[in-house]
Amino acid sequence: MFKYVSDVSLLSHNIIKEYITTKDIAVDATLGNGYDCDFLSNNFKKVYAFEIQKSACDKYVDKNNNVTIINESHAKIDSFVKEQINCVCYNLGYLPGGDKNITTLAKSSLESIKKSLDLLTSNGIISIAIYRGHNEGKDEENCIINFAKNLPKSKYGVMIHECINRSSTSPLLMIIEKK
Template sequence: MKLEPSLRYSHTIMSQVIKSGDNVIDATVGKGNDTEFLSKLVKEHGKVYGFDLQKDAINITKKRLEKNNLNNTKLFNIGHEKIKEYVKDKINGAIFNLGYLPGGNKDIITKPKTTITAIKACLELLEKDGIIILVLYYGHPGGKTEKNTVIDFVKNLEQKEYSVLEYKFINQINEPPILIAIQKK
């Protein structure tokens, strides 16, 4: 066994929980890596809802999905704080990569208020044993504030309703990403 970086570990966790026919959310589509991964997990009978403020992210992801013949995804060019308005199905999982679009405009970042709104929406939609993964990238202006806000929020989730895991490497420099996993009991 080899310890996995946060992003890879997020996929390991998701692959153990999400199955064919499930409904899932990619709350921060980015370049479509998680969207494609989730689409393959839920297969043709499942559904992936993807959200991103940046039109470039949506376009890159659309092309990626088309190239791989993945047709089970609905992409929304809006912020994840609007999840509740667009997703009515119960979900089995959601994933967030918090920070900015790699290779994109570093001034466009996820924000604490909208992120908490999105997490709350996902918690309301989450089925029993479902999981929400948060990968926090915080080595940029505004990142530490969001990280602290998110960690404070998840630390206070009712332990009778949710199990919350924090996964991080403590001997790495340059703010290594932190993975938070929330599972509904």
């Protein structure tokens, strides 16, 4: 097992923990099985968690009493989150152990990311784990990378973490940091 080159979710958590200094409000844009949400809940005062699958929402247990579960698309983030946020965590793809035909979609994911950038505080981070081993995942990868390439460098720093000695469909992690 490698210490640094590991699961993209773990890498995302390490980056968030190390580089976000103000930990007031975070968003888990894709609740899924709740691992990112648990991490955010343990490190931020308040967490909003979006999930389109009701069964995943119903299954999540808020151990810290600081998570608001929203059974809705992350594309509607601005309808539910009205304050500035320090972090948004995306784990795109499908629910592990769930129906692989229900996936995040390039159009709604990009819409959510754009809205998240407006809600993000200075020095805030958006973490995007992109699982590109299925058709919609490849579409999300292309769509999000093309968008991020054109973000103004005077306002945003964008970095991609990718294992280059693994399958070309292995997950990648994009970090967007707001100046």
